[in-house]
Amino acid sequence: MRRSVRAFVLLLLLVTATTACGEGSVEDAAPAAGEAAPVDLSAFDGTVRIGAALSETGKFAVEGRDSRQGYNTWVRWVNEEYGGIRIGEGRYGAEIVYYDDESDADTAANLIQRLIDEDRVDFLLGPYSSGLTTGTSAIAEANNVIMVEGNGTSDTMFERGFRNLFLVATVASDYTKSAVEALAARGVRTAVIAHEDTTFPTSVAEGARRHLEANGIEVLAIEKYPKDIQDVSAIMTKFRNLGPDVFLGGGHYNDAVLFVNAADELGFEPDAMLITVGPSNPRLVEQLDDDVEGVLGPTQWEATMAYEGDWFGSAADYAAYYRRLWGEPPVYQAASATASALALHLAIEAAGSTDTDAVRQALRALRADTFYGPIAFDERGVNTAKPMGTIQVQDGEILVVAPDAAAVAALVYPRG
Amino acid sequence: MSRAAPGAGAVARRWPAGRAVGVGALIVLVVLAVLPLLGGTSNATLLTLTLMLTSIGVAINWNLTGGFTGYVDFGHAVWFGIGAYATAILISLQSNGPQVGWPPVPAILVGALVAGFLAAIIGRATMRLKGPYFSIAMLGTFVALREIVRVWSPLTGGGVGLTLPPYLNRMLFYYVELALVAALVVGTWWLRRTRFGAALMAIREDEVGAETRGIDTTLLKTAVFSFAGLSTGLFGALWAYQNTFVDPDIAFVEVRTIDAVMGTMLGGLGTVAGPVLGAAALYWVRELLWTHLLDAHLLAQGVLLIVIVLFVPRGLVGLVDRRGTSLFELWGWKGWRLEGRRLHRGPAAGGEAEAAS
């Protein structure tokens, strides 16, 4: 009999655990600790509540932190400098509710649902990465909540006909556009492409192929490789034999290391190397020093770009403001995040309300010049007004070389 | 504790206080079933509960082979991924080409069947292996199938994956999964009392002995392995439809296997209630760790895992019923026994060593 009592107690514990899990943890789940100082919103006529699930932990922890700082930059600015969002006659304070999605798709979905249902946010800002954005944007769509984002750029998610998803950044397939155009102008004839076989790099590579062919450059080969690769010698050997003018490659930071090293080891010396992720990261330049000289890379945004707007001022002004808040210069993921929030802000003001339909229409109609570049969404919800920038490592410095409007240095071709 | 008829089956002895547990389980089920109807239960809560039910379901399935049959599968999540992918392929045909995509119900069912079918083929080959070799072969199968899905891009969308039309009725999925988990619990409870269940346990205890006594061990263990694959495939198929998006790296996640193993161990290996209690508790503990420890949550999980394995080998159920299966009765454990809290080597008091090698 004692045994049955114990068994019963155990089951009661389970009930408690289950319900605690379902109900209690919503309250338990403290919002991820943001660095933003608490702002007194009582001075405003009301509050616009915005939700975001970002990766505090897991494989996107670094980018997640940058994105959060980007969003928080806007919150600080709009509440402290700008004086609140103008809606009709009133001035509304802005508040962002954050959760940590642990870089995990299930958790991200769970948290977005929670933001919509429990926290009753008016709008959503995007998570980091295409994978997480694809899953969560479907939930936003199904619940008719607008999500503006700047760090999930795969084309596939804009082919689903969603009405509530907007991207301020350049879509993945256009990552290489300005670089390819600049190279075509320098007489490049042939190219090869290698990309990691995951969502985002594949979108980039497919776009690159289109842009190359549109500019009359022949694509000699396209090679895929899996995640977590440890050796790219074979790919580079193949490419060396083809002798192309340009090599385009990329996926992740580690791939950039592998490509640069393998090219060096195999004596593969194309006139230009364009690597998707990596060259815009100062750490890579520092670690590979000479080997990375002359390598090109796409960038959404750089502080040196010649963009300016009525909000935040110029790109350089934004960078200075950001540095004041966080003690480090902004990477483009942070700028994209700030720009997403800014686009939403402008649309709310234009709509004069926080009503989803009104704001959606305002976003569609939005035409604005900002520190991040021009913003204008097409029918898919993608900002096609802003071109993708291209940087080149020159004497160990990362300089914008294309498009011409944003360039601060001339493209060096062929590289050293 | 009185027992019903003599020879009520292997199970009755191994599962304590059947009636109290049964009543308790029924109460939990009723609470979970009525909760959403009372109103005030948000979609977010439903989603949380659904995800928890998913991990409970996968743990129950893992326990079928890992706990009941003694074949510790380190690649079980592969069936989740296969179920998810098969369904996604069938449903998304409409958005990709001229063909008409399948409606969800048949797509989900066929998705599960595909997983079960593949599990039958692969299980037939890998279940010849014993102990860690089986585990490693399944781990290899997991990675190999994930990479094959990635390479087979015309069908699977390669690394880009497939998107499904969003259909997010949280209430519906919650009830479907609740019913599935309830059915699985009742099913495993019943299975343990049947000849089939007794035969599985005979395989776990002594496969050669079972075989010489006329049990077609290959057939039975492959059957239970395929069923586990099919059932986990079903959860995968439902998940794909809720997640609206699959790619190789989110459909095939090692963590799902690890959670199933850890949850089952925490609850009690080879018991009916173990995986349910364990997976629920793990889900809950993990939520706590994540919210309160952030960076250190992985560390805490690692420590927790080691502590469970070394010090609570019979799991939560074992705290109540000493006769639950201990880890030490699996694999090459023949010489080891657990008496009280301590491990002993050598024959049981007054007993004879069982056949080794």
Place this chain on the structure above:
Amino acid sequence: MSYFAQALINGIALGGMYTILVLGFSIIWGVMGVINLAHGEFVMVGAYLAWMASDFWDVDPFVSAPAVFAVMLLFGYLVQRVLVNRIIDRPALVSLLVMFGISIILQSVMKVTFSADFRLANTDLDGAWRLTDRLTVPVTRFWVLVVAVGVTAGLNLFLGRSRLGKSIRAAAQNREAARIVGVDIRKVYAVTFALCIGLTGVAGALISPLLAVQPFQGPPLTLKAFAITAMAGLGSVRGALGGAMVLGLVEAMLALYVDRIGTNLAVVASFVLLVAALVLRPQGIFKGLRHVDATST
């Protein structure tokens, strides 16, 4: 022709890297029967040590490797005393899960200490030797290969000739018999584990200029070690070299001769080979230290 020759060089270079990566894993499994699921994490820790030496004191990984060996030897000994000692002879599931616990603890500790940022050590032994215009030998990998072959030969000698080595072999083949003839099993296991973790640390040091160092780099390396060991035979030193070379060459050839998806296929190949090797020939291709009969209870 030079195309094939280059593929051969790439494959052998890759095989050298795999050899040094797999040795420690294979011997621990072969001698102690413990499947070290934290293997990749020990590689990662070794790589971090070499990176620190390179970044803070500007010491080349090839130079710091002996120091890394010593530090990891000590670390391995500690882990063995505190945890591994408790799981030897326990059911395989116990040791697998405990080793897995160690692996996530190491990941977590490194993540908290160093953040998830990528690091890269610097070596002076980089670049390439150009044999012809179309035929080059990667310098770093060449030296990794040299170390790998040296370590293999050394281990072979050690296991074959030295007293301690013979004890290790005896313990691997029949623990009870070894105990009867007076081998101190605990000591042998402690030495074996420490030695192998030291070796694994060296592997980490050597690949620190080749692969970016980060807390989550371990699991793919552990899987690779699995595949090679299962193919080659548990604890077989020569088998590790042979298996690593075979896998390196297969991957290099597939990647080179299949267009578009060759590199993807190479990864598929290593795991299909793993499963096939286990199902068809569980005892491995080479004769290992431990007798394996994977299909009987």
Place this chain on the structure above:
Amino acid sequence: MTALLEARGVVKRFGGLTAVDGVDISVGAGEMVGLIGPNGSGKTTLFDCLSRVLDIDGGLIEFDGTDIGRHRPHDVARLGMSRTFQLIRVYRDLSVAENMHLSIQWGSLGVPQLFARTDAAARRRADELLDFLLLGRLRHERAGNLSGGQRRLLEIGMSLMSEPRLVLLDEATSGVNPTLAADIADRLRAVNSERQVAFLLVEHNVQFVADLCERVVVLDQGAVLAEGTPGEVTQDPAVIEAYFGDPGDDTAGDDRVGNSPAGAGDGTAP
């Protein structure tokens, strides 16, 4: 009379060692045959071959006219040949009755019966057999709590549950006290005469074999050394040589590693 079990030229090798070297053996329906031989002579290995636990490297095994050389063990069991093990294989955590229920005639079960609980008929049969084997009052005892001899009886009971026509008994008396051994002999004789079950007995205890069997086969170094009535065989000089040339040292390379702890105490000499 055609033999129930007919094995010709059975060969089994382990690496370089030939454990069973061209053995011929036959057992007629309802016959009791003894199989004796010094340790390491290959008796248990031969049993493993006959019951198909081990694959054979050569020779022919027929059971009831069916070539079972490639059958799997459960098929053999379903044809009506069951066995016991030298090292007892009972499920220690189950009760005596539950152990019996695990040894039913699995081959005759349809799927619905597989998913049902043990039926009344099987329970009756188990109870009946347990009573017959003097284990009736222990039926709810945990098998692990039985004495060695009682477990032997239980294992014999399990092997009889499927109504076999031939039972291979491996060391039925090892680790059993003399009183119980006599009981076992008595029960075996009764089973044999009442149910026409044939037995092939591997035994150390030659007296036990001599009491039960009319025919004995002697194995040495994997080959048949002698065959005949117990009287003839024990007088055979070659047999005496084989036994005393290799004094009954229990640990000396029996083909099964790991000896039953109680195995050393029983009578091994002829």
